[in-house]
Amino acid sequence: xxxxxxxxxxxxxxxxxxEDDFPxxxxxxxxxKDVLIPDDFFxxxxxxxxxxxxxTTNFTVCLDNTILYKGSSTSVGTDCAFLPLKLEDHDDIxxxxxLIGNGCLYNRKLNKLIFNA
Numbered sequence: 001x002x003x004x005x006x007x008x009x010x011x012x013x014x015x016x017x018x019e020d021d022f023p024x025x026x027x028x029x030x031x032x033k034d035v036l037i038p039d040d041f042f043x044x045x046x047x048x049x050x051x052x053x054x055x056t057t058n059f060t061v062c063l064d065n066t067i068l069y070k071g072s073s074t075s076v077g078t079d080c081a082f083l084p085l086k087l088e089d090h091d092d093i094x095x096x097x098x099l100i101g102n103g104c105l106y107n108r109k110l111n112k113l114i115f116n117a
Contacts, residue, residue: 001039002034003035003076004112005031006032007112008028008111009030009031009082010026010028010082010083010085011076011081012025012082013026014079021064023063023064024063024065026063027060028061028089028096029059029060029061029072030058030096031057031058032056032057033056037076056071056072057072057073058072058104059097059099060072061093061095067095067099069099090106090108100113103116
């Protein structure tokens with residue numbers, strides 16, 4: 001599986017240690033570069049390259065609704081599941097795009113961030 005550069009993804013974390021501390025159980029992010037995730041990543045009991053799950057993002061909407069966008073990163077674990085974006089998620093994406101600035105736009109049809117060259 002490849003997480004495509006500048007596309008927007010929503011990932012649910014199935015096992016949260018402090019789930020009562022967060023208003024949601026998912027994050028929304030856009031990778032800065034293509035991220036290769038091995039085909040057996042989500043089905044393997046142990047994934048030996050723990051740090052390979054971490055990658056930089058254009059933005060990350062965190063579990064506590066905070067939006068990180070400068071030097072942000074996130075990771076995907078074996079307990080995660082990808083979800084389709086819902087209408088209310090587009091509000092978070094709009095807020096993130098506004099923070100990024102510099103002519104960044106979100107193309108909803110392509111589900112991708114577009115940057116002015």
